[in-house]
Amino acid sequence: xxxxxPLILLMLATTAVARNPHHPSxxxxxxxxxxxxxxPAVVVYDTVRGTTADSVVVAGFEKxxxxxxxSMMVTNGTGSAFSSVCLEITYKDMQGRMLHKAVHDVAExxxxxxxxxxxVPSFDRQNLFYYRLSPMQPRARQATPFDVEVKVIYVCxxxxxxx
Numbered sequence: 001x002x003x004x005x006p007l008i009l010l011m012l013a014t015t016a017v018a019r020n021p022h023h024p025s026x027x028x029x030x031x032x033x034x035x036x037x038x039x040p041a042v043v044v045y046d047t048v049r050g051t052t053a054d055s056v057v058v059a060g061f062e063k064x065x066x067x068x069x070x071s072m073m074v075t076n077g078t079g080s081a082f083s084s085v086c087l088e089i090t091y092k093d094m095q096g097r098m099l100h101k102a103v104h105d106v107a108e109x110x111x112x113x114x115x116x117x118x119x120v121p122s123f124d125r126q127n128l129f130y131y132r133l134s135p136m137q138p139r140a141r142q143a144t145p146f147d148v149e150v151k152v153i154y155v156c157x158x159x160x161x162x163x
Contacts, residue, residue, distance in 0.1 A: 057075040058073070059072065060073040061131060061150065063122055063124070064137055065136075065143040067122060070121075070131075071119040074106075074108070076111065076114055081112055082155040082158075083157065086105045089101070090150075091146050093147075096147075100123045131145070
């Protein structure tokens with residue numbers, strides 16, 4: 001019985017930490033609602049695979065197996081700077097089946113005609129996947145490749161001050 005008591009206390013402590021309201025669960029942190037009314041929206045389709053877009057281009061996606069972040073290049077082809085971009089990323093296995101979908105609102109000022117590298121938290125918390133075009137790391141034989149589709153949901157333009 002004396003051996004069982006520390007085990008029970010450890011289990012209770014672990015449960016208390018896991019349910020701490022000050023540390024939101026990963027699923028809550030990932031869920032971000034896309035506002036229904038937003039500043040002028042520019043919608044483009046998957047540009048990672050080389051399709052052309054009129055205004056905003058996302059290219060150069062990268063996520064190594066052991067990385068906790070995913071990065072990509074966003075090019076602003078609109079006529080003015082924007083202060084944030086909302087990206088919908090769909091993750092697929094090599095057979096085209098969906099693994100996950102995430103929406104990220106990335107706050108990054110990108111002047112007209114310029115490109116910035118942006119990064120978002122990785123969907124892969126266990127380091128089991130790597131993006132198919134990223135360099136394969138040594139000893140990554142058990143990692144699973146994935147592909148992505150990125151769609152720009154909207155961009156936000158900064159408020160203009162009246163002078």
